[in-house]
Amino acid sequence: MAPTKYTTRTIPRISLADFPTRLDAITAQLLHAAETDGFFSLTDTEISIPDINAIFSTSKSFFALPDAIKATVPFTHANVGWETRSQIRPSTGVADQKESYQLQFGANMSGKWLPDAALPGFKPSAQLFMQKAQSLSEKLMLCFARGLGFPDDFFVRAHDSSRPDCQSVLRLLHYFAVDPAAGPLPETYYRAGAHADWDLLTLLFQLPGQSGLEICPGREVVTNFGMGDEWTKVDFAAGDIVCNIGDLLMSWSDDRFKSTFHRVKAPEEEGDWFGPRYSIAFFNQPGRDWAGEEVPDGYWGRVYEGCYGEEF
Ligand SMILES: O=C(O)CCC(=O)C(=O)O
Numbered sequence: 489m490a491p492t493k494y495t496t497r498t499i500p501r502i503s504l505a506d507f508p509t510r511l512d513a514i515t516a517q518l519l520h521a522a523e524t525d526g527f528f529s530l531t532d533t534e535i536s537i538p539d540i541n542a543i544f545s546t547s548k549s550f551f552a553l554p555d556a557i558k559a560t561v562p563f564t565h566a567n568v569g570w571e572t573r574s575q576i577r578p579s580t581g582v583a584d585q586k587e588s589y590q591l592q593f594g595a596n597m598s599g600k601w602l603p604d605a606a607l608p609g610f611k612p613s614a615q616l617f618m619q620k621a622q623s624l625s626e627k628l629m630l631c632f633a634r635g636l637g638f639p640d641d642f643f644v645r646a647h648d649s650s651r652p653d654c655q656s657v658l659r660l661l662h663y664f665a666v667d668p669a670a671g672p673l674p675e676t677y678y679r680a681g682a683h684a685d686w687d688l689l690t691l692l693f694q695l696p697g698q699s700g701l702e703i704c705p706g707r708e709v710v711t712n713f714g715m716g717d718e719w720t721k722v723d724f725a726a727g728d729i730v731c732n733i734g735d736l737l738m739s740w741s742d743d744r745f746k747s748t749f750h751r752v753k754a755p756e757e758e759g760d761w762f763g764p765r766y767s768i769a770f771f772n773q774p775g776r777d778w779a780g781e782e783v784p785d786g787y788w789g790r791v792y793e794g795c796y797g798e799e800f
């Protein structure tokens with residue numbers, strides 16, 4: 489594989505400490521990050537390192553099950569369930585080298601939880617973490633709504649997790665180990681091929697040492713999916729939550745905020761992480777019945793078509 493060209497970009501690290509009293513300052517920092525590289529990391533959030541460790545051990549216990557059991561909760565296009573080596577990215581034309589299990593809050597999960605006997609405690613642990621991710625996301629939604637001059641609860645209502653048709657997703661991810669002795673990997677082998685997320689906003693939980701996440705901001709992309717452009721390895725401290733703007737917030741902000749290409753590169757160079765890689769994404773996606781009726785006057789004409797809940 490042609491070696492990747494790397495460049496340094498500073499990914500802002502934003503503290504959410506004293507959120508209610510520092511709301512304006514935090515909003516200004518979030519807006520700056522959203523307007524530049526579209527990626528930032530959060531520290532001092534309500535999600536603690538023990539919370540993150542707990543969900544990673546819950547996730548690992550799921551992936552350790554035999555495929556025959558995981559296959560009893562198969563992926564469907566409602567974006568729930570388990571898949572393995574099946575997500576084909578337009579950037580690579582082949583499936584990502586991973587398995588994932590997608591969980592939602594609402595009716596789409598019917599039949600997609602394993603029975604408790606198969607994995608005791610999995611469902612309450614996952615649901616508790618989803619509530620925490622939702623609550624943190626709502627803080628960011630408030631800031632972005634203010635920044636855009638929308639009503640404070642504009643994004644929160646569209647992404648309300650109590651809507652029966654809420655589409656937000658917790659995605660547990662497991663990228664397979666690579667044997668460094670097995671020789672060079674095929675050119676198309678990525679753990680996750682380059683893509684932008686199509687949601688409002690993504691929270692990414694990563695384990696220190698399990699590198700691979702890289703970004704390439706859209707305004708600097710001149711080759712297909714940025715494959716030949718300069719990438720930046722995402723660095724983060726233990727407990728930090730890496731966040732990125734999705735296509736929906738880019739469109740709702742009239743392109744002011746940037747949805748950025750990112751990928752998980754296959755390990756190939758010294759210093760890369762060849763072992764199994766676990767990560768967790770929380771995708772904020774509007775309820776299927778949300779139809780944009782709450783967009784403030786004067787704003788709607790500038791927002792792209794095709795960003796109603798049903799179309800996601
Ligand atoms: O695993 C990661 O670090 C990134 C995952 C990701 O970008 C995605 O699932 O959309």
Ligand SMILES: [Fe+2]
Nearest residue numbers: 683684685750
């Ligand atoms: Fe992504």
